Amino acid sequence: MPLIDISIARGRTPEQLRALIAGVHEVAASTTGAADENITVIVREVEKDLWSRTNTTITERESAAAGVRETDG
Secondary structure, eight states, X not given: OOEEEEEEESOOOHHHHXXXXXXXXXXXXXXXXXXXXXXXXXXXXXXXXXXEETTXXXXXXXXXXXXXXXXXX
């Protein structure tokens, strides 16, 4: 009974999230032999200002990148 728990930054379309669920489900079924009804996929969307790596949030990285692009022009 695979339970797949995915955390992803908020910002994808419903269609993208549905495709993610379908793709992960398909791989789980084909690699584990689990029946469809025994596969659970959970997608947790996390706000970008609550997701940090190297002490910098996604929001901060995106803002910094936007600032660099604005000064490049």
